Amino acid sequence: MRVFNPNQDWAEHLELVPLNCTGADGKTYEAYVFISRPHAVSNYLLPYDWYQEKLVTFARWQQLPEEYINQLSQMESKPDPDEKRRARRLKKFRK
Structure with missing residues (x-):
C-alpha cells in the first residue's frame, strides 16, 4: 500500500480521508480519498x-x-x- 506523506505540498490543499465503500460482492471495503479543502475549491476551475x-x-x-x-x-x-x-x-x- 502506498503511504502519502501528510507534510507534502498537497496537504495544504487536500485532505486524505478514509471512506467505506461497498464492492460488487456486497462486502464493505475501506478506501482513502482526497477531498479538496474549502479554500482550494472554485466553481470557475x-x-x-x-x-x-x-x-x-x-x-x-x-x-x-x-x-x-x-x-x-x-x-x-x-x-x-x-x-x-x-x-x-x-x-x-x-x-
Missing part, C-alpha cells in the same frame, strides 16, 4: 479534457453505473494548452 476522458474511461473499465458515466461525460472541461502534456496523459490510458 474546469478539468482538462484529457482528465475528463480519463475519468470516463476508468468508470467504464470498472463497469460503474451508466447514469454515473453519463454524468461524467457531460461534465464541462477545457482544452489543455500544453499539447505535449495532453498527448502524454492520453497515451497512458488510451489503448
Whole structure:
C-alpha cells in the first residue's frame, strides 16, 4: 500500500480521508480519498479534457453505473494548452 506523506505540498490543499465503500460482492471495503479543502475549491476551475476522458474511461473499465458515466461525460472541461502534456496523459490510458 502506498503511504502519502501528510507534510507534502498537497496537504495544504487536500485532505486524505478514509471512506467505506461497498464492492460488487456486497462486502464493505475501506478506501482513502482526497477531498479538496474549502479554500482550494472554485466553481470557475474546469478539468482538462484529457482528465475528463480519463475519468470516463476508468468508470467504464470498472463497469460503474451508466447514469454515473453519463454524468461524467457531460461534465464541462477545457482544452489543455500544453499539447505535449495532453498527448502524454492520453497515451497512458488510451489503448
